[in-house]
Amino acid sequence: MRFPSRLLAANLFFAALVWVAFYVVVTLITVGIAVYGTLTKSVWEGATQLPRWFALFVGVALIRDFLPLYIAHGQTRRQFGAQAAVTVALYAPFLSALLVLGYLLEALLYHLAGWPQELSSAHLFGSPTQVPLVFAEYLVEFLAWIVAGAFMAAAFYRWRGGGLLSLPIGVGLIFLGEAAVGAEFRLPFVRLGLDAGSAPGVPVTLAAGLGCFLLGLAMTWSIIRDVPLRNRPS
């Protein structure tokens, strides 16, 4: 198989740009809080709620934009599926690394300013500087959100309104990923404290994350393997 260099490059480039803008905004907010109030917690921790939605839409864009692009350029669905899988497998760690970098830069800033960088939610990691644990948690989370996005987008692409039926399954995939990191299940309006008492441990987390990723890929593939390219009205 051919390495998806350009598909990956285009997406990584865009993610890096978004990260820079995002980091600048979060830092401005951090400084703002420090100036006008008292800063006791990690602002980046709260900010990391957003990138998972970005990851979801990357999954959606893979199906909505790149699947038709590939087919229209004479690639098979199988070729696209393989390239997209490799892309996600490399893209999720990249996003995760960007969040790790965010925590580290924040740690540096807080250290210099003398602010306490406390965490407010349950995590796989106990401190923002536990790089491997931070990386593992967000990696699993992003894998789950990307494949969930791809799966639901595939269902909508194929069945239009009928794609609504895929939402519970997509949410289930995300749920699985969140459960794997033993964190709280956080969606807007929903805050489910999962029983993290048994402390899953890193190997279990990674295994569950991998399982979630493969399951999502398999379900997406079952939808796109013979999907007709839509005749879109111009």
Place this chain on the structure above:
Amino acid sequence: MFDDRSPIYRQIADRIKADVLSGVLKGDEQVMSTNQYAAFYRINPATAAKAFQQLVDEGVLYKKRGIGMFVSPAAPEVLRAQRRESFFTDVVDPMVAEARAIGIPLGDIVRRITETGGHG
């Protein structure tokens, strides 16, 4: 460029014949290639090739392998002979029919022809 109403290759062939008759294209002179014709007239090259083939069949053009198409030295004479043959059916008969339909006596036509002939 074309009226879209009769096969284009016939129109191209007619145009080349007209050029040969008028002397614009001379004996043993090379004519433009099919592709040049196709691009110029914005037509399918196969259609242009058909026109050329028709002219080769009629002996107006001849092919030099790998070089191109040339006007047969005898072409002007052959075409003139053809035109002479069809002159009365193609030109004179319709004119006479038209004259009858609109009421011009044949004598007037003959007089006109003699006059212009005398001048020309």
Place this chain on the structure above:
Amino acid sequence: MKIEVNGLRVDYHDVRAIDGMTFSLDAGKIYGLLGRNGSGKTTLLSVLAGFRRESGGTVRVGGRPVFENPEVTREVCLIGDAGETIDIDKVEDAIYFAEWLRPHWDAAYAEELLDRFGLERKMSVKALSKGKRSALGVVVGLAGRSPLTMFDESYLGMDAPSRYVFYDALLADFMEHPRTVILSTHLIEEVGSLLEEVMIIDRGGLVLHEESQTMLSRGTSVTGPADRVEAFTGGLTVLNTRRLGSTASATVYGDLDDARRRQAREAGLELGPIAMQDLFAYLTEPAGDAAPAGPPADVPAEGTPSATPSGDAR
């Protein structure tokens, strides 16, 4: 690439879009695919490009089945007006992916075409006018140099000068890099002379497949006194008859030999050629919808899908 379609059937749920189509196209020619809206043009081309799977029958391109066959699909390009290949941020991004995914891509030629159509690399595709979008599709289609290249109304949004740029580029590039080209279009007057062969489809079936110049030479209008027109055209395939007072004009389709032509002239009938556009209109006229005073539109033998073998000869 040679195309062989046998008994093709395509269903959308309970709607049959293509119903038993059989034809074959030789490699290295420019074909025109003509049909009214909803006649199945886009569906047919989508199947040839592997965009969708056939419901029945066989489709072979270059001797091999198409759907999910990378050996075939990478050699095939279909540019529709949905913009799958270009709806990706900026013009240069569309080119970036086309260059990477198209095995025969000619980057220098693409640059030249972008210039010719006045497309800037930094323009956002979403902000392009309909005409410029179409032009970008055309650039992707031409510079891809696919052995089977199909344009499905891709130049509909372009203004006349841009369309002529397209026609000239297509012809020039076709002569330099011969390949199989299929153009589906409504602009028959403009495109007609570019076509070597014409396929007319209607209601999911093949109506006619003919060399375009032969098709033109077969269409004849017969005009004169109504009774004499009727007598002369008896036994011929009459596509359409129009009447003005005691004069009638019939459109017949078929070869008229010299004897027949002389016979017409002797009967005081005027014979004239028919434009491709008119032939197309008559051949695909809805049954019973023919010109008022004419005889019931005696839909020609070629007009029914069952008679399509006549079109397979070539």
